[in-house]
Amino acid sequence: MSVKARLRTIVNGTDTRAGRAFDWAIIVLICYAIATLTYETVPALSENARQFLWISEVVITALFTLEYGVRCYLAERKRDYLFSFYGIIDFVAVLPFYLALFLGTEVVVLRAFRAFRLLRIFQLLKLFRYTRASERLLSALSECKEEFILFFFMTLILLFISAAGIYYFEHPVQPAVFSSIPHSLWWAVVTLTTVGYGDVYPITLGGRIFTFIILLIGLGVVAAPAGLIASALSRIPETEDD
Amino acid sequence: MSVKARLRTIVNGTDTRAGRAFDWAIIVLICYAIATLTYETVPALSENARQFLWISEVVITALFTLEYGVRCYLAERKRDYLFSFYGIIDFVAVLPFYLALFLGTEVVVLRAFRAFRLLRIFQLLKLFRYTRASERLLSALSECKEEFILFFFMTLILLFISAAGIYYFEHPVQPAVFSSIPHSLWWAVVTLTTVGYGDVYPITLGGRIFTFIILLIGLGVVAAPAGLIASALSRIPETEDD
Amino acid sequence: MSVKARLRTIVNGTDTRAGRAFDWAIIVLICYAIATLTYETVPALSENARQFLWISEVVITALFTLEYGVRCYLAERKRDYLFSFYGIIDFVAVLPFYLALFLGTEVVVLRAFRAFRLLRIFQLLKLFRYTRASERLLSALSECKEEFILFFFMTLILLFISAAGIYYFEHPVQPAVFSSIPHSLWWAVVTLTTVGYGDVYPITLGGRIFTFIILLIGLGVVAAPAGLIASALSRIPETEDD
Amino acid sequence: MSVKARLRTIVNGTDTRAGRAFDWAIIVLICYAIATLTYETVPALSENARQFLWISEVVITALFTLEYGVRCYLAERKRDYLFSFYGIIDFVAVLPFYLALFLGTEVVVLRAFRAFRLLRIFQLLKLFRYTRASERLLSALSECKEEFILFFFMTLILLFISAAGIYYFEHPVQPAVFSSIPHSLWWAVVTLTTVGYGDVYPITLGGRIFTFIILLIGLGVVAAPAGLIASALSRIPETEDD
Numbered sequence: 028m029s030v031k032a033r034l035r036t037i038v039n040g041t042d043t044r045a046g047r048a049f050d051w052a053i054i055v056l057i058c059y060a061i062a063t064l065t066y067e068t069v070p071a072l073s074e075n076a077r078q079f080l081w082i083s084e085v086v087i088t089a090l091f092t093l094e095y096g097v098r099c100y101l102a103e104r105k106r107d108y109l110f111s112f113y114g115i116i117d118f119v120a121v122l123p124f125y126l127a128l129f130l131g132t133e134v135v136v137l138r139a140f141r142a143f144r145l146l147r148i149f150q151l152l153k154l155f156r157y158t159r160a161s162e163r164l165l166s167a168l169s170e171c172k173e174e175f176i177l178f179f180f181m182t183l184i185l186l187f188i189s190a191a192g193i194y195y196f197e198h199p200v201q202p203a204v205f206s207s208i209p210h211s212l213w214w215a216v217v218t219l220t221t222v223g224y225g226d227v228y229p230i231t232l233g234g235r236i237f238t239f240i241i242l243l244i245g246l247g248v249v250a251a252p253a254g255l256i257a258s259a260l261s262r263i264p265e266t267e268d269d
Numbered sequence: 270m271s272v273k274a275r276l277r278t279i280v281n282g283t284d285t286r287a288g289r290a291f292d293w294a295i296i297v298l299i300c301y302a303i304a305t306l307t308y309e310t311v312p313a314l315s316e317n318a319r320q321f322l323w324i325s326e327v328v329i330t331a332l333f334t335l336e337y338g339v340r341c342y343l344a345e346r347k348r349d350y351l352f353s354f355y356g357i358i359d360f361v362a363v364l365p366f367y368l369a370l371f372l373g374t375e376v377v378v379l380r381a382f383r384a385f386r387l388l389r390i391f392q393l394l395k396l397f398r399y400t401r402a403s404e405r406l407l408s409a410l411s412e413c414k415e416e417f418i419l420f421f422f423m424t425l426i427l428l429f430i431s432a433a434g435i436y437y438f439e440h441p442v443q444p445a446v447f448s449s450i451p452h453s454l455w456w457a458v459v460t461l462t463t464v465g466y467g468d469v470y471p472i473t474l475g476g477r478i479f480t481f482i483i484l485l486i487g488l489g490v491v492a493a494p495a496g497l498i499a500s501a502l503s504r505i506p507e508t509e510d511d
Numbered sequence: 512m513s514v515k516a517r518l519r520t521i522v523n524g525t526d527t528r529a530g531r532a533f534d535w536a537i538i539v540l541i542c543y544a545i546a547t548l549t550y551e552t553v554p555a556l557s558e559n560a561r562q563f564l565w566i567s568e569v570v571i572t573a574l575f576t577l578e579y580g581v582r583c584y585l586a587e588r589k590r591d592y593l594f595s596f597y598g599i600i601d602f603v604a605v606l607p608f609y610l611a612l613f614l615g616t617e618v619v620v621l622r623a624f625r626a627f628r629l630l631r632i633f634q635l636l637k638l639f640r641y642t643r644a645s646e647r648l649l650s651a652l653s654e655c656k657e658e659f660i661l662f663f664f665m666t667l668i669l670l671f672i673s674a675a676g677i678y679y680f681e682h683p684v685q686p687a688v689f690s691s692i693p694h695s696l697w698w699a700v701v702t703l704t705t706v707g708y709g710d711v712y713p714i715t716l717g718g719r720i721f722t723f724i725i726l727l728i729g730l731g732v733v734a735a736p737a738g739l740i741a742s743a744l745s746r747i748p749e750t751e752d753d
Numbered sequence: 754m755s756v757k758a759r760l761r762t763i764v765n766g767t768d769t770r771a772g773r774a775f776d777w778a779i780i781v782l783i784c785y786a787i788a789t790l791t792y793e794t795v796p797a798l799s800e801n802a803r804q805f806l807w808i809s810e811v812v813i814t815a816l817f818t819l820e821y822g823v824r825c826y827l828a829e830r831k832r833d834y835l836f837s838f839y840g841i842i843d844f845v846a847v848l849p850f851y852l853a854l855f856l857g858t859e860v861v862v863l864r865a866f867r868a869f870r871l872l873r874i875f876q877l878l879k880l881f882r883y884t885r886a887s888e889r890l891l892s893a894l895s896e897c898k899e900e901f902i903l904f905f906f907m908t909l910i911l912l913f914i915s916a917a918g919i920y921y922f923e924h925p926v927q928p929a930v931f932s933s934i935p936h937s938l939w940w941a942v943v944t945l946t947t948v949g950y951g952d953v954y955p956i957t958l959g960g961r962i963f964t965f966i967i968l969l970i971g972l973g974v975v976a977a978p979a980g981l982i983a984s985a986l987s988r989i990p991e992t993e994d995d
Contacts, residue, residue, distance in 0.1 A: 068933040207310040222949035225467035247495045253973045254499025257980025449552040467709035489737045496741025691794040707948035731979045738983025
């Protein structure tokens with residue numbers, strides 16, 4: 028067995044102990060990368076903490092770059108990997124560091140640099156690659172794909188009707204809060220998802236009756252997809268037992 | 270094949286490529302009409318934007334009028350189409366523009382004109398006409414129609430009991446907020462749907478215990494229809510596979 | 512057929528046209544009684560409105576008393592009806608009026624009179640008597656009775672753990688808001704039902720992490736009964752088709 | 754039958770009348786202990802109330818200690834009971850009282866003493882031991898254990914993405930509210946669970962659109978576990994009937 032074949036067993040497979048250990052190491056590394064990214068945004072960090080974060084950053088990027096290189100080397104068709112979904116994610120995960128390094132962002136483009144950093148959120152998607160359980164969810168989701176699309180469009184339509192209706196009722200009384208239909212859409216989102224922050228709410232009788240009617244219809248539309256996922260998932264284990 | 274028959278295949282059918290293209294063109298046109306209607310309510314628009322909206326308005330109305338005419342022409346019994354649900358919607362969608370045009374509303378009846386405009390929301394219902402996926406939802410809904418009516422009445426009864434109860438507990442302490450049972454109904458709607466804006470809430474011990482009991486019962490009543498839709502929908506694909 | 516037997520067919524049965532008409536008449540009367548009760552609490556009513564409400568009150572009570580008498584007369588065992596669930600409700604529905612009349616509450620015991628009035632909410636329970644659809648819901652509920660009791664106790668335990676935990680975290684920082692465990696229970700109710708008025712919320716790091724953990728566990732516990740009702744109801748129609 | 758064997762039937766079994774009575778007595782005692790613990794936190798208690806609570810405390814601890822001793826005596830392998838889940842709970846339930854007694858906490862370590870007291874919340878877990886209905890729920894939960902773990906990780910990932918995203922959009926405008934990603938996590942928790950206290954909410958257009966997208970995806974992820982419990986539970990009774 029050549030070195031390349033052995034490496035393939037470790038990096039791509041989950042059958043051997045080494046293969047599983049590699050997958051878990053990558054998951055731990057991603058979690059650590061996310062933890063440092065989160066910690067970095069805390070205001071007024073000490074000099075020591077910043078230095079520690081910088082070293083972490085270098086080590087994480089080095090390891091991710093190494094992984095990217097190995098995956099490239101192991102891929103039978105390099106182009107297929109490079110332009111695959113995960114190939115792009117792996118690339119995007121290391122890009123911000125090198126961009127920040129070569130463009131010298133420490134002083135001038137600091138804010139833009141931060142925005143690039145947030146691209147690293149895509150590293151989280153890697154987690155899905157390393158867990159088999161997600162495959163079952165994906166098949167459950169694909170089973171009721173059409174219903175999701177239908178409910179998505181119904182949600183959009185309902186949001187617009189809600190926004191237009193509440194604008195009609197509340198705009199004359201609260202012109203600052205419900206200043207236009209696009210602004211009223213925020214109220215529609217917050218209300219139909221039942222989040223209800225309380226920053227915008229109707230005060231007229233018409234607006235309140237309208238809210239009641241919209242909620243009666245809307246709760247079913249917005250909450251149904253969660254029920255669909257649950258019932259699709261609860262059917263899949265049964266068929267897998269066969 | 271006559272011109273009328275060919276037109277019928279395009280306008281009413283979805284089997285040919287031209288038929289599907291026509292349907293999608295109408296959907297795009299409705300979405301565009303909604304987008305301009307939304308944009309129009311933004312306060313302090315520039316002169317250019319207004320002119321652009323006016324031209325859009327004319328073009329949209331012209332196309333909708335054309336579609337209305339063609340559908341009229343193609344219908345075997347003109348009266349059936351004119352007084353059908355979609356016939357009325359198609360008519361109402363173009364009505365506000367002509368009303369505004371012929372009654373000269375630019376200065377005097379501006380506000381009423383806006384109210385007429387909102388009738389165009391009904392255009393959204395057209396979207397349902399142009400998607401087949403909605404048929405499955407409709408059959409799922411009709412399957413558990415009785416349950417919906419039952420839960421609807423239970424919701425109304427529960428809302429009234431909630432409003433009367435909270436009025437009894439909170440009126441003596443918060444006479445301005447819970448001024449009457451009709452006013453307390455707003456609290457009942459916001460609480461039982463779990464929106465919870467925070468504009469009205471009980472502060473007495475009795476009112477809070479009452480809220481807890483009502484929520485224990487009410488969450489099931491208000492949330493159950495969403496579960497019913499989900500389970501009805503998840504049963505339908507199975508029967509369609511046969 | 513005797514008068515008594517014919518009356519029984521009308522009052523107790525739903526097979527004849529007259530029986531259904533009687534049931535619907537009672538439902539309309541109850542709805543009207545509720546509407547007047549609601550309207551009565553509106554502050555600053557005109558003299559005309561009050562007079563109208565008073566006449567309505569007399570007519571409603573007369574009709575309900577008549578119904579109560581007829582039911583008494585028709586019952587085979589008078590005692591069984593008088594002490595049955597609906598017998599008590601029928602009695603309680605007419606009681607407040609006579610109490611108010613004979614005790615002369617117009618001036619002195621006005622407030623207590625209002626409290627008596629709210630007893631009329633029990634009239635709403637009559638609605639369940641007059642709808643057959645509710646039987647199916649009752650059988651669905653009785654099917655998963657044990658689960659409801661289990662979830663009810665789990666909700667109570669979870670509420671107490673939430674209240675005690677948040678009291679521990681938030682009391683030192685917000686002593687006025689989270690003054691004791693009983694007060695913290697209000698926060699627990701509002702949070703676990705996801706109503707979230709915003710009158711009480713944690714501000715410490717510990718309290719917020721605790722809230723997150725409690726919500727992760729609690730959402731399933733509080734929302735599950737709604738799902739149970741839905742799935743129990745969606746199974747019943749199938750068995751009835753046999 | 755020896756005394757030890759008879760005691761075992763009462764303490765561990767639920768088949769005899771005495772066994773069930775013992776279980777119910779323990780449940781009542783736990784509920785009473787919780788009630789006194791709750792009452793104790795009410796500020797400004799009278800001297801009588803405090804004395805009553807102190808006596809209750811002594812009696813409860815004595816009875817729990819007795820139960821702990823009996824269980825120890827009855828266990829075939831003492832070590833197995835002492836280090837079992839419920840053995841530890843039984844020990845922890847009586848510990849705070851003795852710690853408070855022997856360390857003399859009345860004046861100095863009063864606050865720490867209170868913290869110890871809250872450990873008694875674990876007594877609530879005993880309730881699960883004394884109800885058989887919970888066994889069915891546990892089997893339902895274990896049936897969809899993998900899905901719960903998957904949704905738990907998806908919730909964590911979604912919370913982080915939400916927090917990072919909203920930080921990016923809202924930090925420049927509301928630097929005090931969305932000061933860092935860890936702070937933004939609180940917003941993510943409150944929003945995705947649809948609690949929506951209203952203490953933190955986005956005000957920028959980008960943040961609001963981001964909230965809408967995150968909610969569309971997140972409602973399904975956060976609400977699905979409740980549906981899973983419901984459908985797993987509704988399947989179990991059927992299989993038990995066989």
